[in-house]
Amino acid sequence: MFFREHHGAVAKTGGPVIGEALNNFILILKTCLQPNKDPQMRLKLFTILSQLLQKASETVNSQGLFPSYLETVIKDILAPNLQWHAGRTAAAIRTTAVSCLWALIHCEMLSPKEILTVKDGLMPQIIATMDEDSKITRLMACRIVGVFLKVCGRQFDEDKFTTTYTEVLKRLDDASCDVRLAAAHTLTNWFKCLEDSDVKSAMESHIEFLYQELLIHLDDPDQNIQNAVLEVLKEGSVLYPELLVKEIEGVVHKHQTPVYCNQLLRHIQSAKESAL
Template identity: 45%
Template sequence: VSGGVKCLRMCVKGPVIGEFVSRLMPLLQNCLQPDKDPEMRMSIFTMLAKLLLDAANTLDSQGLFRNESEKFLCDVLLPNLVWQAGRTAAAVRTAALSCLLALLHGGSITPGQVHTPFLRGPQVLSALTEDSQMGRLMACRSLSCILRLIGTSLDPEALNKIYPELLKRLDDSSEEVRSVALQALGLWLSSLTEDYSPQVYAPHLQFLFRELIVYLDDPNSSVQDQVLEILRKGSSIDPALLKTEVEAVRDRHRCSLYCDQLLQHISPTSAETPADSSK
């Protein structure tokens, strides 16, 4: 194995590696199993992350890696995100998350190849609770990428498993994690289609709105601005519900400015009658 890894490190420069994907994948699958040496796995994941970010000019230079990307995701990356105790295990998960993010960003995996693996296991959502700030940050970013790729094709039940985990990150000790989690929540709202009935899923929307409205009174003004923008965009889903929730807490906020701006945005929409909408 060690000899194969050394060989791999020597040949992964430039597009030539794309010609040897069929030989490379079994090697990676062998070297990156969770029971293999953690230092070796971290090293390989770090190397692969760089390649995957520029996949068109490296791993996928011949268009061959994309045929293997779902298998790589299922058999290599996701098993390495399963939690194990210890700092070394946490470092490996962080390295695997960097590789996952690179795979999602690099353009060598299709929405269809992401859809089934994401639904099959909880590893990405579980990674949102990583001990390391970097791990949580990359998990949030990966989830944002996944929502961009397949958000509108996820059924309501799958979507409803995502937003509560993102809401937990709004109290993160890292402002950067909080900001990226809010971006992901905005993408979550943008993923809702006609299948997501505001009447059927009203309890979920009510919980989401209530939790987000709390952060309209956050000490961090950038968080307030971000939440306001998210709720403005999300108001079209159920404006009457959002208006009710904002009005219920407006007077309890230290400053009502953001609540008032949101209510001003909602009011014309929520006040519209069928006759008005036909004009």
């Protein structure tokens, strides 16, 4: 009942007041956003939360107190609602949960230190949402995984590296160009993390496979994708340059636009010369 009477007022006036009554607000969210509660109500409330988080400094964090509730927001509110359930409303709820998480990361409310503490609980679910029907969910999920890699990818073990790239790579075949570009950017971060990781040698066969797959996308009909994949491969070339050269030489004659392969070969050659 409280929610029905107040949600309109919260959405319209909201603002700094929420920052002052944060304890009650978080309690309402925690109670009303449990997966066993009415889906339509959860969707409405999540939509409001997502809007508030986009202007966090003027709303939920107007008093600077929101960070102390982050753990509750992530573990008790976002994580349970990222779990897959059938149906359109459930999918829409996952989209708003992902957008809340992206808003927290984007406005830097979720600091690198915070990301480290929540990544294990959230990473599998975010990777799962990269397969959603909703383009915006796939896009935000790719971006979130990219940030997670940037912040804590160096601590990943072999399994985490493997699961991550396997799922991100699928998004290079996405129907949406935006998602494909986001996936390319995330793979650049993936390679960066591996450069100084202890598991680099254990990942060699995976890296070889990724080189082969990326070289296919380097000949994409869309020039934006070609440029993005070229950047990924430049970053990745640092790991096993000779291996990549061998792979390029094996496919360059099949490419419609071999100019990208040649640019990549020149990049590897000049990196080798400057290392001497």
